[in-house]
Amino acid sequence: MGTRVIGAGSKHTELGLTDYEYEQICEKLGREPNDVELAVFSLMWSEHCGYKHSKKLLRRLPTEGPHLLLGPGENAGAVDVGDGLAIAFKVESHNHPSAVEPFEGAATGVGGILRDIFAVGARPIAVLDSLRFGELDSARSRYLLDRVVAGIGHYGNSVGVATVGGEIYFESPYEQNCLVNAMCLGIAPHERLTRSAAAGVGNHVVLLGALTGRDGIGGASVLASAELGDGDEAKRPSVQIGDPFEEKKLIECCLELLDRDLLASLQDLGAAGLTSSSSEMASKGQVGIDLDMAEVPLREADMEPFEIMISESQERMLCVVEPQLLDAVFEVCQRWEVRATAIGTVTGGNRLRVFDGDDLVGEMPVDVLVDGCPLYDLEPEKPAGLVYTAPAARIGDADNVLLALLRSPSIASKLWAFEQYDPLVGSRTVRRPAQAEAAVLHLLHDGGHGAVAVSIEGNGRRVACDPYVGAAEAVLECAANLACVGAEPLGLTNCLNFGNPEKPHIAWQLTEAVDGLADACRALNTPVVGGNVSLYNEAPEGPIYPTPVVGMVGKLPDPAVAPINSFPREGLVVVLAGPFAPALAGSEVEKLRGELADGLPAVDLASHAQTLAVIRAATRSGLVVAAHDIAEGGLGVALAEMAIPARVGVRADLRSLENDSTEAGGSIAADSAAPDFPAASAANSRARSAAGPSAASASEALLFGEGAGGFLLACAREDADSLAAICADIPFTRIGETGGNEIVLQLRTASLSLQVEEAAQAYERAVPSSFE
Amino acid sequence: MTRFGVIRFPGSCDEVDALLAARRFGEAELLWHRDRDLKGVDAVVVPGGFSYGDYLRVGAIARFSPVMEAVAEFAADGGPVLGICNGFQVLCEAHLLPGALLPNTSLRFIARQVEIEVVNAATPFTRACEEATQLSIPVKHTTGRYYHPHPDSLADQVVFRYAPGQNPNGSLADIAGVANEAGNVVGLMPHPEHAVDPLVGSADGGKLFESMAWVPA
Numbered sequence: 001m002g003t004r005v006i007g008a009g010s011k012h013t014e015l016g017l018t019d020y021e022y023e024q025i026c027e028k029l030g031r032e033p034n035d036v037e038l039a040v041f042s043l044m045w046s047e048h049c050g051y052k053h054s055k056k057l058l059r060r061l062p063t064e065g066p067h068l069l070l071g072p073g074e075n076a077g078a079v080d081v082g083d084g085l086a087i088a089f090k091v092e093s094h095n096h097p098s099a100v101e102p103f104e105g106a107a108t109g110v111g112g113i114l115r116d117i118f119a120v121g122a123r124p125i126a127v128l129d130s131l132r133f134g135e136l137d138s139a140r141s142r143y144l145l146d147r148v149v150a151g152i153g154h155y156g157n158s159v160g161v162a163t164v165g166g167e168i169y170f171e172s173p174y175e176q177n178c179l180v181n182a183m184c185l186g187i188a189p190h191e192r193l194t195r196s197a198a199a200g201v202g203n204h205v206v207l208l209g210a211l212t213g214r215d216g217i218g219g220a221s222v223l224a225s226a227e228l229g230d231g232d233e234a235k236r237p238s239v240q241i242g243d244p245f246e247e248k249k250l251i252e253c254c255l256e257l258l259d260r261d262l263l264a265s266l267q268d269l270g271a272a273g274l275t276s277s278s279s280e281m282a283s284k285g286q287v288g289i290d291l292d293m294a295e296v297p298l299r300e301a302d303m304e305p306f307e308i309m310i311s312e313s314q315e316r317m318l319c320v321v322e323p324q325l326l327d328a329v330f331e332v333c334q335r336w337e338v339r340a341t342a343i344g345t346v347t348g349g350n351r352l353r354v355f356d357g358d359d360l361v362g363e364m365p366v367d368v369l370v371d372g373c374p375l376y377d378l379e380p381e382k383p384a385g386l387v388y389t390a391p392a393a394r395i396g397d398a399d400n401v402l403l404a405l406l407r408s409p410s411i412a413s414k415l416w417a418f419e420q421y422d423p424l425v426g427s428r429t430v431r432r433p434a435q436a437e438a439a440v441l442h443l444l445h446d447g448g449h450g451a452v453a454v455s456i457e458g459n460g461r462r463v464a465c466d467p468y469v470g471a472a473e474a475v476l477e478c479a480a481n482l483a484c485v486g487a488e489p490l491g492l493t494n495c496l497n498f499g500n501p502e503k504p505h506i507a508w509q510l511t512e513a514v515d516g517l518a519d520a521c522r523a524l525n526t527p528v529v530g531g532n533v534s535l536y537n538e539a540p541e542g543p544i545y546p547t548p549v550v551g552m553v554g555k556l557p558d559p560a561v562a563p564i565n566s567f568p569r570e571g572l573v574v575v576l577a578g579p580f581a582p583a584l585a586g587s588e589v590e591k592l593r594g595e596l597a598d599g600l601p602a603v604d605l606a607s608h609a610q611t612l613a614v615i616r617a618a619t620r621s622g623l624v625v626a627a628h629d630i631a632e633g634g635l636g637v638a639l640a641e642m643a644i645p646a647r648v649g650v651r652a653d654l655r656s657l658e659n660d661s662t663e664a665g666g667s668i669a670a671d672s673a674a675p676d677f678p679a680a681s682a683a684n685s686r687a688r689s690a691a692g693p694s695a696a697s698a699s700e701a702l703l704f705g706e707g708a709g710g711f712l713l714a715c716a717r718e719d720a721d722s723l724a725a726i727c728a729d730i731p732f733t734r735i736g737e738t739g740g741n742e743i744v745l746q747l748r749t750a751s752l753s754l755q756v757e758e759a760a761q762a763y764e765r766a767v768p769s770s771f772e
Numbered sequence: 773m774t775r776f777g778v779i780r781f782p783g784s785c786d787e788v789d790a791l792l793a794a795r796r797f798g799e800a801e802l803l804w805h806r807d808r809d810l811k812g813v814d815a816v817v818v819p820g821g822f823s824y825g826d827y828l829r830v831g832a833i834a835r836f837s838p839v840m841e842a843v844a845e846f847a848a849d850g851g852p853v854l855g856i857c858n859g860f861q862v863l864c865e866a867h868l869l870p871g872a873l874l875p876n877t878s879l880r881f882i883a884r885q886v887e888i889e890v891v892n893a894a895t896p897f898t899r900a901c902e903e904a905t906q907l908s909i910p911v912k913h914t915t916g917r918y919y920h921p922h923p924d925s926l927a928d929q930v931v932f933r934y935a936p937g938q939n940p941n942g943s944l945a946d947i948a949g950v951a952n953e954a955g956n957v958v959g960l961m962p963h964p965e966h967a968v969d970p971l972v973g974s975a976d977g978g979k980l981f982e983s984m985a986w987v988p989a
Contacts, residue, residue, distance in 0.1 A: 153881045157912070158822045160785025245783050245825030337782055420881045422912045424966045424973075427789045432973070442971075445792055560971055 011035075015042035021374060028368045036354055036362035039306040040369065043272035044279060047535055050373035053501040054533045057378065057511060060518045065527035067490045073284075075119040075196055075268060076186070077529020079490040081555050083449050084190050088122035091130070091183035091456065091495045091551040093534035097239045098151075098180040102144045106151030106180050107242040111314055113184040114161060115268035118251050119317065121194035121258045122186025125426050126441055127156050128456045129166035129182050130495075130549045134175030136409040136770050141170065144178045145417075146771065151242075152182070153420040158244035159251070162429055163421035164439035165454065170409040171461055171591075172391060176539030181495045181532075183456055183551040187443070192258050196267040197284035198320050198346050203264055205278070205289055205344035206329060209250045209316040213299035216240035216273075216312025246315040253336035254317060262329050264320040273311045277318045278344070279352050283370035291344035294357040305356045320346060380511045381504035386598045388464055388545065393594025401704060402743075402754055403762045404592055405633040406640055411588060412766035413644075430559040437484035437565045437629055440556070451559035453487035455552055459632065460497075460545030462706075465586040466600035467509045471516030471548045473600075476608050476708040478552035479524055480629035483612045484711070485562040486619040487554030489526040494550050496533045499543025509546040517548060523605035524612070526552070556620065563619050563627040563713075566645035570739035572625060572714040574639075574650060575723065576657070577618070577732050578611045579604070580630060582705025584697065588632045589704040601707060608709055611730050615711050618726045623719040630710035636703040636752070638712050640743050644760045649740035655748045656733060657702060699747055714738065774798035774985040777813030779843070779859075781805045781834050785821030786965060790856065793965035796978060797985040805837045815852040815896075815984045816843055818859030820912075820963060830873065830915045831861035840866055852896045852984055853957045857913055860949070860959030869952055869959045870929065871920035876913070877942030883912040885973060887935035888948045888962055892928050895951055897958045900983040907932075907976035909962040911940050916961040918943035918950070926950060932960050 012022040015038065025041050026032050033041060043049055051058070063071050069086050070078035076090035094109025110127060117124045129152055134141040145168070156163045161184070198205070216239065257263050265285070267277045274291065282289045293305040299313070321329050326342065333340035347353070352369060354362035365372075395404045405411055418433040430451060431440035438455040457477040463470030479489050494517060499506040521528060537544040556562060567574075584590050585597035619627050630638045635654070643650050715723050717737075724732055744753040776794035780787045780802045787802060794800035794817065803810060805823075810816065823834035834840065840862070847853045847868050855863035863869040876882055885908055893903040901907070920926060923945045932949035939946045941961070949960025964977030 150880070157881055157914075158783075158785075158825070160821060243825070245822065245827070248785070248822075249782050419883050422785075422881075422883050424883070424910055424912065424963070425785050425789065427792055427966065427969075427972065430971055 011038060012042065015039070016046055017042050021045055024374060028372055029364070034362060036306040036309065037364055039310050040275045040362065040364060043275050043310055044369045045373040048271050049276050051533060052373050053376050053378060053535060054496065055375050057514050060514055061528040062518060062521050063527050065491060065525065068527055068529060069190065069193060070120060070529065072528065072530045074530065075116045077491060077493060078120060078122065078193055079529065079553065081443060081452060081490065085443055086122065086188050086190050086193055087185055087452055087553055088117050088120045088188060089183065089185045089493055089551065089553050090116050090530050091181055091493045091549060092116065092532040093495050093497060094180045094182065095177065095497060095534050095537055098148055099176065099178050101239040102147035103151040104239050104241050106148040107155040108240045108314055109180050109182045110152055110155040111242045111244065111247050112270050113182045114159065114247060114251070115270065115317065117184045117186035118254050119196065119266050119268040121192040122188035123255055124161045124184050124186045124251065125428055126162050126164045126185045126439065126454065127182060128164060128454060128551065130456045130458060131166065131168045132174040132179035132460060132547060133170050134172050136170045138175060141175065142770060148180055149417045149420050155242055155244045157422045159248045160425050162423050162425050164423055164429055164441065165433045166456060168414050168417060169460065171545055173388060173542065173545045176541060177537045177544050179497050179544065179547060181497065181549045183493065185454055185553065194258055194263065194266050196265055196281050198281040198287050198289060199264050199285045200320065200322060201287065201346055201348045202323065203346045204321045204323060204326055204342045205291065205346065206319050206321050207296060207316060207341050207343045208253065208319060208333065208338055210243060210246050210313055211299035212296050212308055212311045212313045214303065214307060214311065217307060217310055240312050240314050242314050249336045249338050250315055250317060253333055253338040256332050257329060260332065262321065262325050262332065264322060266317060266319045269316040269318060271312065273309065273313065275309050279366055279369045281318065281320070282352060282366045286350065288347035288349045288351040288353070288366060289344055290347055290353045290355060292355040292357065295341055295343040297339060297341055305354060305361045309354060378501055378507035378511060379504050380508035382508050383505040386596060387505050388596060390594055390596040391591050395592045401589060402636050402640060402752065403759065405588055405637050405704060406759055406763040407766045408588055408592060409766055411633045411637055413764045414767060415764065416768045431485060431562055431564065435564050436562060437481040437627060438487065440485050440559050440562050442559060450555055450557050453482050453485045453554050453556055455481035456549060457481070458547050458549035460547035461591060462586040462600060463513060463548060464545040465597045467512035467546055468516040469600040469603055471513035472520040472603055472605065473708050474548055474550040475517060475520035475524065476603065477631060478550050479612050480708065482552060482554040483615040484565065484619060484627035484629055485556060486616055487556040488616060489524055489552050489554045491527050491529040492521065492550055492552040493529055494531040494548055497537055497544065497547040497549065498535050499538045501535050506543060513546055513548050520605055523609045561620065561622040563624045565626060565628045566642045567626055567648040567650065567714055567738045568646055570648055571717065572738040573717050573720040573734060574652060574736045574738060575713050575732060575734050577615065577711045577713055577727050578709045578730055579607055580707065580710025582634050582701050582707050582710070584701045584705050587634065587704060587706040589700065603708055611709055614727055614730045618713060618723060621726060623715050623723050624713050626714040628712045630712065632706065634704040634706050635710065636745060639745070640759045640763065642712060643743050643756050644763055647741070647756050647760065648738050649742045649756050650736055650738045651740065651744040652736035653746045654702060654735060655746060658748055699750065703745060703752065774815060775813045776800035776815050776817060777803045777810055778817045778819055779803045779805065779839055781823035781837060783822045783825050784819050786856065786963065787819040787821065790817045790819040790965040793968040793978070794981055796968055797981040803839055805839045808838045808842045810842050810846055816846060818843070818853065818855040818862050820857035820859060823858055823862060831858060831865040834862045835866040844868060847957050850954065850956050854897055854980065854984065855959035856963055856965060857961055860961055861915065863957060863959045868957050869950055870926065871918055871950060873915050874917040874919050875915050876917055881914045882940050883910065884940050885910045886938045886940055886962060888932045889935050891933050892931045895931055895955050895958055897980050897983050898931060900979045900986060906935055907979065908974040909964055909967045909977045910973065911962045913961055916941040916943065918947040920944060923947065929953065931958050
């Protein structure tokens with residue numbers, strides 16, 4: 001049986017298990033597994049399901065917090081947002097499927113994360129996506145971007161869940177191995193939150209949703225737990241196909257079943273299909289489960305029991321139903337035209353038993369399946385130097401640095417992508433994608449119950465420069481985005497996208513990054529409520545940049561005063577607030593110059609936590625009309641991004657900042673007073689590492705350097721003193737006013753000016769023009 | 773008080789949004805696709821979304837649903853029927869409205885806030901507007917390019933046009949919404965139900981619901 005998939009010879013190695021792991025299985029079973037059992041073990045003990053290289057490390061993350069309702073281990077985490085309401089959220093990767101078949105890979109990535117959310121009883125209300133591709137001038141990257149965006153839109157738009165935000169970076173290490181991480185938020189009354197633990201011996205196990213076919217067989221082990229390489233085309237049949245219409249019905253049906261209190265537990269079928277869903281439910285409930293493969297409705301008639309057990313057909317859910325409620329469940333399902341089939345029962349003991357009609361074709365102890373997988377200690381070793389080659393230089397000395405940054409695809413406007421997503425369905429979206437630093441959603445439609453804000457971030461290149469600081473910065477960046485709209489963090493979810501953890505330098509990246517995340521979470525008193533790990537993101541050319549993606553959810557009392565992130569009009573005062581210490585290391589301008597730093601300046605997490613509280617007080621006061629944290633491209637890009645949307649110019653005098661916050665810390669040399677300042681600085685900055693900080697590189701660091709802690713706030717002139725009073729405990733510099741049609745940045749010995757329209761053309765055209 | 777009925781097909785996405793919008797101006801309830809009973813409502817909204825998945829031509833399945841038989845009778849009796857986005861597509865498929873909706877010229881889904889002009893302020897859906905008023909209302913669709921073989925023949929049946937430079941999808945003559953000959957059935961691609969609250973972007977779409985709820989003295 002099953003020779004087509006398993007093949008001859010050492011089946012377990014073909015299925016991704018090591019000889020040691022196979023011996024462990026035999027020892028714990030007391031015999032050799034049969035083909036059904038081997039297929040089940042190979043998935044449950046895969047990296048994707050078993051977290052065998054990351055589980056120990058993940059224990060370092062703080063998972064307790066005052067607002068936590070559901071923590072790691074459930075289908076999604078959930079936090080209390082007041083008024084008896086909960087927000088459930090989670091981020092998950094679908095990297096390898098998207099690298100092989102971008103449209104369906106991305107679409108089913110969205111479908112999968114939606115199911116995690118409604119599996120806990122929450123109605124999905126928002127999706128965000130974090131995407132990474134190779135450089136946009138590569139045809140493969142454009143193809144992947146185009147199809148991934150189309151796939152996300154196809155699924156999210158059709159299923160009626162708003163896509164409210166996200167981010168896209170373009171870096172060559174993602175050329176072969178793109179990243180597609182999708183995050184979903186759902187809302188639920190506390191009492192509807194549902195756990196997945198199976199309960200009640202004798203209860204029915206009911207499969208809901210789509211027919212089971214051969215799609216995605218072995219996806220978790222074949223795709224998600226090995227490096228990409230030649231022959232990926234042949235893996236295309238391992239990618240699942242999504243049906244958002246089926247999912248839409250499934251969402252409405254499951255929520256109605258939960259509202260009517262008809263289910264004892266609910267679980268989605270994700271990676272490894274029935275195998276993982278049934279064993280997880282049994283494990284959490286400390287019970288056994290019998291499943292009859294002959295009862296599973298099939299799309300193809302001749303499927304083997306092992307294929308049915310491991311199929312990754314989409315849009316399916318598994319629930320536990322008390323016998324007397326079964327008819328009521330079927331009635332609701334029939335109304336929604338959702339297939340519902342009793343395929344098994346909850347049993348005493350702790351066995352997962354697989355039947356094919358009357359024949360017992362597999363029997364495994366649940367605890368061995370779920371918790372018996374060997375957990376490996378990482379063997380981290382700090383590499384002697386950077387493991388990545390510096391990116392190709394993209395600007396010359398004569399180029400206008402600000403324009404080059406605005407045109408750089410990782411910074412440039414992503415409206416091209418956002419316009420392909422429905423940001424509005426559900427009538428909750430107060431701040432749409434790119435309108436504010438974080439998306440803002442009403443909790444209740446009467447507007448009286450506050451709102452939640454959500455942001456997703458993770459700059460892999462900075463993590464490559466310094467895994468600890470880069471990962472901590474991802475948390476700070478999310479919190480900064482939230483602070484800009486007045487939201488206080490309640491919890492976060494993360495997706496750890498890394499290379500092969502069996503390699504010492506990748507293990508080192510992973511360890512450092514988890515420590516950085518953990519320390520930043522503690523400093524902000526924000527727990528990790530759940531997440532996902534995606535390892536083995538490597539191509540023959542090497543690993544991806546280590547990319548911990550952080551999704552953070554916070555609450556704000558009054559969405560009506562949540563600042564947008566651009567200047568709405570002339571005559572506003574612009575201030576720089578916060579402990580901003582910009583440095584060129586790890587910055588976008590450094591990348592454009594073809595350099596990659598080894599190490600980033602340390603971050604003082606406690607001072608950032610204090611700053612965030614002050615910024616939050618400011619943005620909640622109603623005085624701030626626009627707020628923007630300083631991130632990629634530094635102060636110069638942040639000011640331009642604020643000027644571009646409404647074409648409102650700004651004049652900023654940065655002279656008072658030149659001594660105290662640049663990385664050089666020295667005075668500006670008199671001879672750099674060239675009128676074409678950006679070019680002059682470009683010429684000098686190359687020499688900085690060899691010859692020490694030059695005056696021009698100090699200026700460039702001030703203008704385009706990066707680092708957490710800087711915020712640009714705009715307010716009416718008459719409110720400037722009140723705003724200064726709120727910000728009394730943090731650095732606060734009034735740098736200019738909005739007005740005119742130019743962006744002007746005045747330094748002591750030079751000034752930079754750019755027409756807003758010219759900046760806008762560079763910023764807005766960069767991505768769409770690459771598809772023309 | 774006007775009672776709105778909002779149809780819910782499997783795959784409808786914006787039906788609750790339309791329900792909430794209608795409730796700002798009257799009473800409103802959902803109508804199930806399998807029911808032929810419109811429960812005595814005063815006005816019907818056929819909402820946006822992807823009815824029955826729209827895997828065939830958009831709206832092609834929904835027009836055969838039991839509830840649409842009742843809607844056709846309701847329309848024939850002069851009852852006001854508003855089709856939004858997918859609802860517009862369904863009403864065209866059902867031949868309750870002239871013309872058809874084709875894929876956007878970009879062949880992509882487009883979500884964008886657009887300005888539309890009220891061309892005919894004499895319908896039950898626009899009577900709260902001044903003629904030539906511009907409304908800020910979002911569009912979000914893949915198949916919104918309005919087509920009619922003889923657009924000039926529509927005359928007063930054109931109710932909304934995209935403002936100059938705002939046509940997002942290549943619609944013929946910038947047509948954003950049309951009425952039937954009697955004027956009691958109107959469909960449009962923009963989503964007025966997503967423009968009823970300044971906090972979420974605009975309240976201009978409320979004018980359509982206000983018009984429908986308006987009981988002439």
